[in-house]
Amino acid sequence: MNAPSESLKKYRMFIGGEWLDSASGEHFPSDNPYTAKPWALIPRGNATDAARAVEAAHRAFTSGEWPKLNASKRGALLRKLGDLITENSKALAETEVRDNGKLYAEMSAQTAYMAQWYYYFGGLADKIEGAVIPIDKPDTFNFTRHEPLGVVAMIIPWNSPLLLLAWKLAPALAAGNTVVIKPSEYTSASALEFMKLIEQAGFPPGVVNVVTGFGAEVGTPLVDHPKVAKVAFTGSDATGQRIYEAAAKGLKRVSMELGGKSPNIVFDDAQLDNAVKGVISGIFAATGQTCIAGSRLLVQQSIHDQFVEKLVTLAKTAKMGNPMSLDTQVGPVTNLPQFEKILNYIDIAKGEGATTVLGGARAARPECGSGWFVEPTIFTDVNNAMRIAQEEVFGPVLSVIPFHDEQEALAIGNDVVFGLAAGVWTQNMRRAFTMAEKLQAGTVWVNTYRAVSYLSPFGGYKRSGIGRESGQDMIYEYLQTKSVWISTATEVPNPFIMR
Numbered sequence: 001m002n003a004p005s006e007s008l009k010k011y012r013m014f015i016g017g018e019w020l021d022s023a024s025g026e027h028f029p030s031d032n033p034y035t036a037k038p039w040a041l042i043p044r045g046n047a048t049d050a051a052r053a054v055e056a057a058h059r060a061f062t063s064g065e066w067p068k069l070n071a072s073k074r075g076a077l078l079r080k081l082g083d084l085i086t087e088n089s090k091a092l093a094e095t096e097v098r099d100n101g102k103l104y105a106e107m108s109a110q111t112a113y114m115a116q117w118y119y120y121f122g123g124l125a126d127k128i129e130g131a132v133i134p135i136d137k138p139d140t141f142n143f144t145r146h147e148p149l150g151v152v153a154m155i156i157p158w159n160s161p162l163l164l165l166a167w168k169l170a171p172a173l174a175a176g177n178t179v180v181i182k183p184s185e186y187t188s189a190s191a192l193e194f195m196k197l198i199e200q201a202g203f204p205p206g207v208v209n210v211v212t213g214f215g216a217e218v219g220t221p222l223v224d225h226p227k228v229a230k231v232a233f234t235g236s237d238a239t240g241q242r243i244y245e246a247a248a249k250g251l252k253r254v255s256m257e258l259g260g261k262s263p264n265i266v267f268d269d270a271q272l273d274n275a276v277k278g279v280i281s282g283i284f285a286a287t288g289q290t291c292i293a294g295s296r297l298l299v300q301q302s303i304h305d306q307f308v309e310k311l312v313t314l315a316k317t318a319k320m321g322n323p324m325s326l327d328t329q330v331g332p333v334t335n336l337p338q339f340e341k342i343l344n345y346i347d348i349a350k351g352e353g354a355t356t357v358l359g360g361a362r363a364a365r366p367e368c369g370s371g372w373f374v375e376p377t378i379f380t381d382v383n384n385a386m387r388i389a390q391e392e393v394f395g396p397v398l399s400v401i402p403f404h405d406e407q408e409a410l411a412i413g414n415d416v417v418f419g420l421a422a423g424v425w426t427q428n429m430r431r432a433f434t435m436a437e438k439l440q441a442g443t444v445w446v447n448t449y450r451a452v453s454y455l456s457p458f459g460g461y462k463r464s465g466i467g468r469e470s471g472q473d474m475i476y477e478y479l480q481t482k483s484v485w486i487s488t489a490t491e492v493p494n495p496f497i498m499r
Contacts, residue, residue: 009040011188013049013212014195016056017205022213023048030189033101033332034323034371040099042188045213047221050180053209054225057151057178060206066178071126078122078173081201085115088197092162092190097323099187100158101332101371102286104324110163117166117470120454121174124475128175137499139489146479148176149253150229153222155243157235158184158334159289159394161191164257167458167469168232173207175478180228181210182219186335188212215239223247230254230478234291236392237418237463244466255467255477257291257459259392260420262441263413264294264449265403268303270425271447276310278449279398282423284318284376285450287331288396289338291464292421294449296389298409301402308380308400312358315376321367332371333395339372342395346377349388354379354399384412392418406431414440419461423449442468 010027012019022043029038043049060066069077085092093108128146135142154168161183172179183191191210198208211218223231223246230253233243237258247254264282266275282294299307323331333339346360359375374396382389382399389399403409413422422441426432436444442460445451452458457471467477493499 008038009189011040011042011192011212013043013045013053014192014198014208014210015049015053015206016059016209017199020052022046023052028185028213030099030186031335032098033334034369036336036370036372040189042185042192042212045211045218047217049211049213050182050218050221051225053180053211054151054153054222054227056206057180057209058227060204061148061150061178064206065204066207067176071128071174071176074174074176075122075125077201077203078118078125078170081197081203082115082118082122084197084200085118086112089115092193094324095190095193096160096162096187099189100161100334101323102160102289102334103328103331105326105328106286110160114163114166117170117454121170121475124171124472125174128475128479133483135485139487140499141486141488143484145482145484146175146476147482149478149480150177151180151227152177152230152232152478153180153182153225153228155182155219155222155231155233155235156184156191158187159286159291161187162194164234165191165194168234168255169208171475172232172478173203175475177230177478178207179209180222181208182222183210183212185212185214219243220246223252224250226250228252232477233257240465253477255469256465257469258420258463258465259394259418260291260293260460260464261296261390261392261416261418262292262294262421262423263296263298263409263416263439264423265298265409265413265425265435266300266303266307267409267424267426267428267431268300269427271427272303272307272310274447275425276307276314278423278425278447279311280314280318282449283398284315284330284396287333287374289334289394290450292443292450293394294421294423295393295398296384296413296416297398297400298403298412299400300409301404304400304402308357308378312378315358315378318376320363320365320373330373330376330396332368332373334372336372338394339374342374342393342397345388345391345393345395345397346374349379349382349386349397349399352386352388353381354386354388355381359396384415390416406434410435410438414438417463420464421445421460
């Protein structure tokens with residue numbers, strides 16, 4: 001662990017509306033993936049800090065200003081936060097680039113766009129209505145109301161921290177909950193910077209809290225805390241399973257967006273140049289560090305060789321280097337363990353008999369310096385039983401698998417434990433609708449890839465998750481329904497018989 005240095009930016013946690021050091025007083029370094037050197041010091045929280053944050057959130061939920069605010073006023077706070085995000089989007093993007101190595105060209109657009117989640121759910125806050133039930137009992141009035149859950153623990157990943165936080169935080173606050181955020185230990189800085197906007201927007205103390213640190217030291221105590229009502233998590237399926245098991249002990253609600261091994265399926269009637277761009281977007285954008293990565297390319301046998309040649313030709317032109325440069329197209333891997341994991345999977349693929357037609361190694365280009373760069377990599381001669389086709393690599397590594405017809409494409413596409421997303425490239429509308437219906441995935445893109453919106457639900461089938469994020473109905477993930485019965489009878493009927 002690095003000792004504090006004057007040259008490194010030193011952060012504090014945000015708990016109960018205050019900026020605090022960790023209970024231990026310890027920090028750990030956050031590395032810049034482009035330089036492979038630390039640039040900031042993050043508080044190393046522990047169970048004491050997690051408990052402080054949950055208690056602050058619980059107090060804010062049960063007393064003080066927050067529960068006194070009506071839904072319209074909560075919505076106004078969220079819309080004000082959206083304005084502040086818009087004003088500060090470039091600064092937030094710069095922090096994310098420094099912390100996770102993603103392209104500034106993408107992150108600046110992403111941080112600006114994420115304001116829409118706060119506008120949308122801010123507008124939705126006072127439009128959640130109960131119902132009057134035409135109940136079948138005489139002299140009885142029955143209605144429902146939707147109420148917040150309480151304290152929500154949010155555990156967010158390192159690949160797009162602020163955007164994926166917005167997907168959870170905006171509806172949770174609109175519903176009236178309070179929140180404790182645990183960002184990834186690899187990318188905590190942007191969440192802490194974001195808390196400055198929470199302060200400026202005027203959210204009461206304790207409504208939103210951030211505790212930083214490692215999973216076992218902060219994440220586990222958060223999930224286990226008896227005053228946490230729900231856990232919202234984005235990350236790997238293995239970690240998600242452990243969180244799910246721990247949350248079950250307390251009968252807590254969970255929503256999870258987990259891993260993927262998404263098929264990007266190209267038929268022989270597709271517009272090939274567009275499909276090539278879609279495949280590139282699906283696997284090499286964001287350096288492949290996205291849960292929706294189209295890491296399995298399924299190509300119809302009749303165009304296999306032609307398509308792979310076009311794909312390799314375009315992929316070779318990808319410009320690597322400084323993620324802050326607007327013309328950079330492939331940036332570094334976010335952290336050293338992930339960098340080593342990707343290189344290990346490349347070795348596994350070679351050992352399984354896959355053929356390397358592009359990349360297959362650490363990038364040694366001068367413009368990559370000492371950063372954690374992996375060359376965009378394409379393997380052919382892959383069958384779907386190989387580990388490289390079944391396991392999530394989370395990097396710029398593509399497996400090409402041929403198929404003969406729709407039935408085989410569906411069989412291969414669905415033959416995986418994940419079900420987050422899928423892409424289909426065809427000009428045949430019957431085929432487009434058929435594939436969209438039969439692919440086991442929470443999102444299916446036809447003739448496009450990697451598009452998301454605050455208006456459309458997002459989530460996975462199978463081991464890719466539980467619940468949905470974004471879209472109007474998603475706010476109910478953060479609400480519980482109460483049924484209220486009012487008798488208008490003039491006298492109580494037989495008390496020994498259920499009404």
